[in-house]
Amino acid sequence: MFASKSERKVHYSIRKFSIGVASVVVASLVMGSVVHATENEGSTQAATSSNMAKTEHRKAAKQVVDEYIEKMLREIQLDRRKHTQNFAFNMKLSAIKTEYLYGLKEKSEAELPSEVKAKLDAAFEQFKKDTLKLGEKVAEAEKKVAEAEKKAKAQKEEDRRNYPTITYKTLDLEIAESDVEVKKAELELLKEEAKTRNKDTINQAKAKVESKQAEATRLKKIKTDREQAETTRLENIKTDRKKAEEEAKVKAKPKKRTKRGALGEPATPDKKENDAKSSDSSVGEETLPSPSLKPGKKVAEAEKKVEEAEKKAKDQKEEDRRNYPTITYKTLELDIAESDVEVKKAELELVKEEAKESRDKEKIKQAKAEVESKKAEATRLEKIKTDRKKAEEEEAKRKAAEEDKVKEKPAEQPQPAPAPQPEKPTEEPENPAPAPKPEKPAEQPKAEKPADQQAEEDYARRSEEEYNRLTQQQPPKIEKPAPAPQPEQPAQPSTPKTGWKQENGMWYFYNTDGSMATGWLQNNGSWYYLNSNGAMATGWLQNNGSWYYLNANGDMATGWLQYNGSWYYLNANGSMATGWLQNNGSWYYLNANGSMATGWLQYNGSWYYLNA
Structure with missing residues (x-):
């Protein structure tokens, strides 16, 4: 009887299986004998009990490997059309087996080591993937997609x-x-x-x-x-x-020596440095209780310092709530106060660990590391405060220098300014045409002025031209805060100076009693700031420790502001926001200078990513 096609296929698989196992065994034997000969090259192989023991161990290990390989081969089917692939797979298994047998010492393990099992399993898995049909590969890939999506959803x-x-x-x-x-x-x-x-x-x-x-x-x-x-x-x-x-x-050591003196501690450089640090921040080595105190007193003193720090933090929180009722983030002062509380708590835990009789060194080290971590964060916040303070001082100096230059000009201008203006109402009834009005501000610079004053007047004229350009582009928006014709109309009947007036390119606001307004001014629902000389401010303004931005028409900006390529947020009261900000359901972080942060940000030891 002739065998059917299916029977012939089974017989061929069995033959290929036998050939594969045989090739592995033959290659292992050949490689093993070569390795064994290389190890013992130059020495006479005597039939000793030691050599016989090694051979027995090697045979036992070889049998374990062969059994494991045969077991794995039963689970797969070799395709006769891929003879080259099958041969390469058999050689790979042979190499793993030879490497294992080569590394055997006098004693062999009863079971196959996990490292060898892992290598063999990986080889079989890779062979399964390589020999899968396209349909099976697609199904496996779809399964991996589902698993990855499940992981992403869980994350x-x-x-x-x-x-x-x-x-x-x-x-x-x-x-x-x-x-x-x-x-x-x-x-x-x-x-x-x-x-x-x-x-x-x-x-x-x-x-x-x-x-x-x-x-x-x-x-x-x-x-x-x-x-x-x-x-x-x-x-x-x-x-x-x-x-x-x-x-x-x-x-x-020097502290112990100073106790022997009668007049107290000398002002050493170390002490000066510590005093300077303690003046800038309440965080540092000096906050720990004195080493001379007993453990119980140390703990009591540390607890007292925690209570004081918590009280300061609570007071700062209340003060911020009064001063900034609309903000939803913490001020830098509150961050510093709360960081000081964390430092004091960490120091208290350290003192408690040191006060225990067991004095577990590991726990003490962990407590010290926690103290150092909290101190590092407190120091970082203090540095931000110091940098901000320096920046404010430099800006204040720059503003003061600018105001000093501006003050020189108004000090001389009020004298000639009132003289021609009273003449305007007398001439206006005779000449109803408003043409002479713009000519008279042009005649005022005819009086000889110093070079600095002339340069300022040129700058004022340029500012006026820029302002007029803006008013022409957006008449509905700008006519309200600074309407040039409107303040001149009430000036015709009797009061020449009330409301907004433009003089030498600068805008001023005169009250109903004729006095010049200074400081914050609310007009037509908008806020303006008038400098000490009465001139309307524009651009960035620092006032009472807060920063404000005044638009080109002088009104105070609120909400998001884009300036020089950076984004800033101005609260409802106009003050520039810093730190974390929640707006329309999203969180933002504004740097110490107010600019919005993007990209990676490290804050309180954690990393955050801020989108563009």
Whole structure:
């Protein structure tokens, strides 16, 4: 009887299976004998009990490997049309087996080591993937897409629970979604390969896969770099803590010597430096209780300092609530006060750990590290405050210098200014045409002035021209705060100076009693600021520690403002916002100078990503 086609196929698979196993065994034996000969080259192989034991161990290990390989081979089917692929697979298994047998010592393990099992399993898995049919590959790729989407969804839910207020994606979520895109691109590539195999389409699909993989690699690198940066930061904290402990030990010696003196401590450079630090910030080494105190008293003193810090923070919060009732973020002063509370609490925990009889060194080290971490954050906030203070002082000096220059001009101008203006009402009834009015401000500069004053008048004329250009472009909006014709109409009957007046290119506001207005002015629902010389301010203005922005027509800006390529937010009262800001359901971070931050931001030891 002739065998059927199916029976012949089964017989061929069995033969191929036998050939594969035989090739593995033969290659292993050949390689094993070669290795064994190389190890013992130059020495006489005597039939000793030791050599016989080694041979037995090697045979036992070889049998374990063969059994495991045979077990795995039963689970797969070899395709006779892929003889080259099968041969390469058998050689790979042979190499793994030879490497294992070569590394055996006198004693062999009863079971196959997990490392060898992992290598063999990986080889079989890769062989299964390589020999899958296109339909099976597509099904497996679709399964991977579903798994990746499930992971991304779970990550999104986790982020929503952990960060309920943020409106941007975390790095972990971006990585998970990028993995989904990679899996989808790989699925599309397999589908294209399963079709007519158009080379151009397949190349495009491959390029897309490479692009998605490159993006995924970039995100993973960002995560790795961030983890390395955090590790470096912690290492730096530990190093700084060790240095601080060594310096404290060195400083402790002169303190003991000064106790013997009769008149007190000498003003050493170290002490001056510590005094300077304590004056700038309440955070530092000096906040810890004195080492000479007993443990119980140390704890009591530390608890007292925690209460004082919490009281200061509470008072600062109340003060901010009174001064800024509309803001929804913390001021820098409140951040500093709360950071001081965290420092005092960390120091209290450290003192408690040191006061215990057991004195667990690891816990004490952890407590010290926590203290150093809190102090580092407090120092960072103090530095922001110092930098901001310096910037405000420099800006105040610049403003003062500008105002001094401007004051020189109004000091001389009020004398000639009133003289021609009273003449205007007498001439106007005879000449109803308003043409002479613009001519008279042009005649005022005829009086000889110093060079500085002439330059300021030129600047004023240019400002007036720019303002007139703006009023012509937007007449409905600008006529209200600064209407040139309107203030002149009430001047005709009897009061020559009331409301807005433009003099020498600058705008002034005169009250009903004829006095010049200064400071903040509310007019027609808008706020304006008039300098000490009465001139209307424009641009950035610093007043009582807060920053304001006044538009070209002088009215105070509120809400979002774009200036020199950066975005700023001005509260309802006009003051510039800094720190965290919640607006229309989204969170923003404004730097110390008020500009909106974008990209990666590190805040209180955590990283945030702010979209463009």
